[in-house]
Amino acid sequence: MRRIVIGEGSCGIAAGAAKVQSALEPLLKEAGIPVGITGCIGMCYLEPIVDIYEDKTLVRRLVRVSEADAPAIAAALAGEDLSALDALTIQPDDEAFLKKQTRIALRNCGIVDPTDVIDYEARGGYEGLKKVLSGMSQEEVIDVIKVSGLAGRGGAGFPTWFKWDAARKSQSKNGSKYLICNADEGDPGAFMDRAVIESDPHNLIEGMMIGAYAIGATEAVVYVRAEYPLAIVRLENAIEQARAAGYLGRNICGSDFSCDMRIKAGAGAFVCGEETALIESLEGHRGMPRLKPPFPAQAGYWQEPSNINNVETYANVPWILTHGGETYAQMGTETSKGTKVFALTGKVVRGGLVEVPMGMTLRDVIFGIGGGIRDGRKCKAVQMGGPSGGCIPYEMFDTVIDYKALAATGAIMGSGGMVVMDETTCMVGMAKFFLDFTTKESCGKCVHCRIGTKRLYEILTRITEGNGREGDIELLEELCVAVKDGALCGLGQTAPNPVLTTLRYFRDEYVAHIEKKKCPSLECAALLRYEIHADKCIGCTMCARNCPAKAIDGTVKKPHVIRQADCIRCGQCLASCRFGAITVE
Amino acid sequence: MCQCSQQKSDLSLLAPVLEKYAAVPGSLITILQKAQDIYGYLPTDVLYAVAEATGDSPAKVLGVATFYTQFRLQPVGKYLIMQCQGTACHVNGSERISKAITEELGIRDGETTADGLFTLKDVACLGCCSLSPVMMINGETYGTLTPEKTVKILRSLKEQAGKEAQG
Numbered sequence: 001m002r003r004i005v006i007g008e009g010s011c012g013i014a015a016g017a018a019k020v021q022s023a024l025e026p027l028l029k030e031a032g033i034p035v036g037i038t039g040c041i042g043m044c045y046l047e048p049i050v051d052i053y054e055d056k057t058l059v060r061r062l063v064r065v066s067e068a069d070a071p072a073i074a075a076a077l078a079g080e081d082l083s084a085l086d087a088l089t090i091q092p093d094d095e096a097f098l099k100k101q102t103r104i105a106l107r108n109c110g111i112v113d114p115t116d117v118i119d120y121e122a123r124g125g126y127e128g129l130k131k132v133l134s135g136m137s138q139e140e141v142i143d144v145i146k147v148s149g150l151a152g153r154g155g156a157g158f159p160t161w162f163k164w165d166a167a168r169k170s171q172s173k174n175g176s177k178y179l180i181c182n183a184d185e186g187d188p189g190a191f192m193d194r195a196v197i198e199s200d201p202h203n204l205i206e207g208m209m210i211g212a213y214a215i216g217a218t219e220a221v222v223y224v225r226a227e228y229p230l231a232i233v234r235l236e237n238a239i240e241q242a243r244a245a246g247y248l249g250r251n252i253c254g255s256d257f258s259c260d261m262r263i264k265a266g267a268g269a270f271v272c273g274e275e276t277a278l279i280e281s282l283e284g285h286r287g288m289p290r291l292k293p294p295f296p297a298q299a300g301y302w303q304e305p306s307n308i309n310n311v312e313t314y315a316n317v318p319w320i321l322t323h324g325g326e327t328y329a330q331m332g333t334e335t336s337k338g339t340k341v342f343a344l345t346g347k348v349v350r351g352g353l354v355e356v357p358m359g360m361t362l363r364d365v366i367f368g369i370g371g372g373i374r375d376g377r378k379c380k381a382v383q384m385g386g387p388s389g390g391c392i393p394y395e396m397f398d399t400v401i402d403y404k405a406l407a408a409t410g411a412i413m414g415s416g417g418m419v420v421m422d423e424t425t426c427m428v429g430m431a432k433f434f435l436d437f438t439t440k441e442s443c444g445k446c447v448h449c450r451i452g453t454k455r456l457y458e459i460l461t462r463i464t465e466g467n468g469r470e471g472d473i474e475l476l477e478e479l480c481v482a483v484k485d486g487a488l489c490g491l492g493q494t495a496p497n498p499v500l501t502t503l504r505y506f507r508d509e510y511v512a513h514i515e516k517k518k519c520p521s522l523e524c525a526a527l528l529r530y531e532i533h534a535d536k537c538i539g540c541t542m543c544a545r546n547c548p549a550k551a552i553d554g555t556v557k558k559p560h561v562i563r564q565a566d567c568i569r570c571g572q573c574l575a576s577c578r579f580g581a582i583t584v585e
Numbered sequence: 586m587c588q589c590s591q592q593k594s595d596l597s598l599l600a601p602v603l604e605k606y607a608a609v610p611g612s613l614i615t616i617l618q619k620a621q622d623i624y625g626y627l628p629t630d631v632l633y634a635v636a637e638a639t640g641d642s643p644a645k646v647l648g649v650a651t652f653y654t655q656f657r658l659q660p661v662g663k664y665l666i667m668q669c670q671g672t673a674c675h676v677n678g679s680e681r682i683s684k685a686i687t688e689e690l691g692i693r694d695g696e697t698t699a700d701g702l703f704t705l706k707d708v709a710c711l712g713c714c715s716l717s718p719v720m721m722i723n724g725e726t727y728g729t730l731t732p733e734k735t736v737k738i739l740r741s742l743k744e745q746a747g748k749e750a751q752g
Contacts, residue, residue: 010712010713010726011712011713011715011716013726014713014716014719014726014727014728015716015728044713044714044715044716045715047715047716185712186709186710187710188670188671188672188673188674188675188709188710189671189672189673189710189714190710190712190714191710191712191713191714194712226618226655227708227709227710227711227712228712229724264615265615265618266653266655267614267617267618267653267654267655267656268653268654268655268708268709269652269653269654270709281614282611283610283611284610284611284612284613284614284615284649285613285645285649286648286649286652287652287653302610302611343714345672345673345676345714345715345717346672346673346676346677347676347677351673351714351715352715383672386672417672419672419673419676419714420676421676425676430675433672433675434672437670437709441709443652
């Protein structure tokens, strides 16, 4: 039977998918064609996406659909011939975006209906949990994870089995143990966790329940960012369904194992991505990190043994249990196994959610899958790991996706933000952008982070405003080392990374700002100088009329002049000149 | 926190929340979230009421309320503009959008227009990076913004509010 499925993750909805759905539904109802939804297909740049299925086979994918297309779609669907929809159909180039990926954590995203547990079961869902509960010991489960080589996908890359084993062995004081999911995706530029929860919430629940059994947890908690309202709604719904189907609660799948799950909505604090700060927040306090040791595995939530993993880590677990640890470990490099999900964004042609095997080069991801840089511009760098990571220059795009190889560049694997930058992005400005973020998000507990990031931000600000001094680069370097060494938690220890990597690879940009008072990327407004060339100016007065500061003098048919002292460098004159008489440098 | 303020909130609205959560350990953030849902922000007298019911000191309650970006101690406008300042939005020109909003409405991050219609708030990342630059107004996301498009959206909301006020 013919049916259609619309991609409705937050991105799809923001692009207008829900409007397309309401336009299509009444039209297709008459024809008896069911309309369903799915989560994030990953091709965010093509949203809204409408998939046409014959039974279980995807026969055609329509992209960038608008409400106005609804009547044409409905008319074509009513007949046999779909060729009338050719113009809306995805192009082969765009299909390559998906074909070059290996999807494990995202295997159901964009395919299953996230609001329906039956759909998940039909794709082999909850088989991993059933297998575990039909006779595997806790040690055996942990052993499978150990063989798989799965490591923490939140960014740190710590071996998952080790954490699980420590929590399993740890003695509880009152009989409680907790399994916690960190879904406080704070890295600005990353949205993998949101997509997994919105698109395949049962996968997360199954992964968490397998982990809960392995450590002997009595309760599972998902700490979700409050900025993700749709993720919370879908997960709440999925938890209810899973409970009703016997995958949560007492005697799961008829076994002796009991464990329930609840959601805790975060309240907006980047530092809560740090596991001990997250626990503090769960307990209702300000999210300030605790000293380690003791580690959460010994004394975590309410001082009981607790295990915390990221969403993507858990999302890999059901697949590993059904396919075996060895199969998972066959993918990847010596030091990093399996796949990693990235949120590919920035100045890239095809942006979206990609999952690739470890060992792929950055070039293959950004150019092979992402299609390179928009508007024919030159690629400058990629930012990985957000405020804790760094910028890797284009010249190093043969670096492979691997925890060790990426750390060697000064960046980190991170949670999966991959923001591509072209020649118009100022790298000093980029460092300033991240320090602005960490300064605001520093919890204030330790001096190095609280004051150190502030001073770094101030120095970067003065450099971008043309007030950089000789010695500023050395001062930045010294301060970076001090903050790295002195900070208590991961936020502070990694906060200097954006500065250190841009200094390492783009030192000449810093020098240009400080010594020549120029911004090579033409981004730092204070350092720009707009000029009218008398030989090209015909005196049309357009620039003078558009100048909000009234800083342009001249009479009709005579060349105009910008009074530099009054110029606010807004660029209106450049945008309004039709004769190419104005330049900026 | 000064108790001499003349503020009087209808605390009976909060009673069911306190009844359900006050005795549950670790519920302070949940209570504050529900209180903000009720009042639109966290008035001082509500913070005191929460402190009394949970047994936490008023200082701790205010400490938590000011630590997390979600909590507001001032009322917000009819339209809450959450402007994304994430990395992808930054790279794709969010600064130009901020400028356009400030020029159109005369408010900066954290401020509310005199007519009480708009509040502007910078947020870290809305997770719609592929549509950057992005803003969210009262739960609806607007993507691939340009300064012109932003101004158009704001004007149509103003118009809508004007119509609602009339009829």
